[in-house]
Amino acid sequence: MAYTSSSLHLHKHLLLPKTNPSSSYSRPPPPSFVAAAAKINGVNGHSSKKSPNGKAQINGDGKKGVNGSGRKKAAAQHINGNDRIHLSVSTGGAGGQDGFGLRVAFQGAPGAYSEFAAKTALPGCDTVPCRAFADALAAVDGGAVDRAILPVESTMEGTALRNYDLLLRHDLVVVQEINLFVHYCLLAMPGVRAAEVRRVISHPMALAHCGRALARLGVDREPVEDTAGAVEMLRSNRMLDTAAIASPRAADLYGLDVLAHGLQDESWNVTRFLLLSKPPSPVTLPMDADAKTSMVVAHRGGSMMVVLKVLSAFSSRNINLTKLEVINNNDGGGGGGGAAAGHPVMILDTSARGAPTLRAFPHVLYVDCEGASHDPRVLDAIKEIERFAVFVRVLGCYAADSNVYDLQ
Numbered sequence: 110m111a112y113t114s115s116s117l118h119l120h121k122h123l124l125l126p127k128t129n130p131s132s133s134y135s136r137p138p139p140p141s142f143v144a145a146a147a148k149i150n151g152v153n154g155h156s157s158k159k160s161p162n163g164k165a166q167i168n169g170d171g172k173k174g175v176n177g178s179g180r181k182k183a184a185a186q187h188i189n190g191n192d193r194i195h196l197s198v199s200t201g202g203a204g205g206q207d208g209f210g211l212r213v214a215f216q217g218a219p220g221a222y223s224e225f226a227a228k229t230a231l232p233g234c235d236t237v238p239c240r241a242f243a244d245a246l247a248a249v250d251g252g253a254v255d256r257a258i259l260p261v262e263s264t265m266e267g268t269a270l271r272n273y274d275l276l277l278r279h280d281l282v283v284v285q286e287i288n289l290f291v292h293y294c295l296l297a298m299p300g301v302r303a304a305e306v307r308r309v310i311s312h313p314m315a316l317a318h319c320g321r322a323l324a325r326l327g328v329d330r331e332p333v334e335d336t337a338g339a340v341e342m343l344r345s346n347r348m349l350d351t352a353a354i355a356s357p358r359a360a361d362l363y364g365l366d367v368l369a370h371g372l373q374d375e376s377w378n379v380t381r382f383l384l385l386s387k388p389p390s391p392v393t394l395p396m397d398a399d400a401k402t403s404m405v406v407a408h409r410g411g412s413m414m415v416v417l418k419v420l421s422a423f424s425s426r427n428i429n430l431t432k433l434e435v436i437n438n439n440d441g442g443g444g445g446g447g448a449a450a451g452h453p454v455m456i457l458d459t460s461a462r463g464a465p466t467l468r469a470f471p472h473v474l475y476v477d478c479e480g481a482s483h484d485p486r487v488l489d490a491i492k493e494i495e496r497f498a499v500f501v502r503v504l505g506c507y508a509a510d511s512n513v514y515d516l517q
């Protein structure tokens with residue numbers, strides 16, 4: 110296989126609250142989680158079809174869109190212990206940030222999961238819908254917005270390689286992470302019964318996450334740009350033989366009926382999103398925050414030996430890793446996975462003095478570790494890795510957030 114990726118199942122870590130060891134975390138991911146996390150090669154592909162969302166959006170030329178949802182505050186539930194505790198996020202957001210005055214670009218129509226994630230991470234922010242993830246990143250890169258939000262991995266699918274590809278092509282820094290519990294509902298026009306549904310439309314990731322339920326229903330599946338966009342499409346075209354997979358909030362927002370709840374094949378379905386900004390990071394790490402550092406390491410090949418050396422650089426300094434994804438493209442042929450399937454990973458090299466250059470690397474590791482990038486132990490580990498790696502780029506240092514927010 111030309112373009113392979115394997116993860117060491119460290120995604121599981123994102124579900125384990127580290128900062129509150131006293132909390133009894135009695136809802137561990139089901140056993141199938143680990144297997145699911147190993148299924149890489151993200152399915153969050155996006156066609157370049159016209160968005161179903163007729164509203165003004167940011168598109169490739171960086172123009173600003175409109176979003177009526179304005180400054181509403183997000184309500185979140187925090188899964189911690191036996192119960193899901195209702196948390197009303199009124200002041201600081203998930204990462205202790207307040208989003209008032211900040212514009213956050215997300216992919217999709219109002220009501221998309223990414224928008225909920227943005228509003229939970231940065232309560233009070235103004236969300237700006239974009240047709241494609243690339244448009245959201247271009248918007249923050251070009252200064253049209255302050256942040257972009259990007260789903261980068263899910264418990265069911267592992268790393269969203271296409272989105273990593275996008276992230277690496279831009280000179281952006283990770284400033285915050287947020288984990289969102291994703292509940293999928295089957296939505297239809299008012300009055301439509303489940304038996305009348307012949308086709309289901311949604312974001313490719315949502316269709317993949319609900320594969321078994323859709324097979325049971327025996328319906329056709331059609332990918333569209335995003336979940337909320339699917340709902341908007343149903344409503345504006347008054348489609349009576351079609352249902353959409355989206356959130357219960359999207360049902361409320363667009364006035365559709367919920368035909369079924371909890372459609373996802375795995376009950377534990379968490380997506381991790383990253384908030385991105387232009388460098389230097391405008392976010393100061395809170396003094397008491399546990400930090401995390403994300404980086405990409407390009408190397409010459411011989412992956413497993415390199416993986417061992419990387420592990421050793423961290424473990425010898427007692428630094429825990431929360432993610433390790435191995436990407437290989439050996440022969441330039443086809444292969445599953447990210448936008449760069451069959452091609453080397455393209456990474457913007459921002460380290461040189463001159464203009465940043467886009468460089469191609471066939472062998473790459475995505476690494477997240479605990480600790481700040483200015484922590485001497487982390488710095489030393491990176492220095493050690495630089496001795497055998499071709500290239501290392503720190504993607505950002507931010508407050509670790511092991512909470513899982515549930516917006517149902």
Ligand SMILES: O=C(O)C(=O)Cc1ccccc1
Pocket residue numbers: 216217220221222223224260291312314315334335336337380
């Ligand atoms: O389509 C959406 O609503 C998105 O925000 C993308 C997405 C889809 C499914 C899970 C998480 C994010």
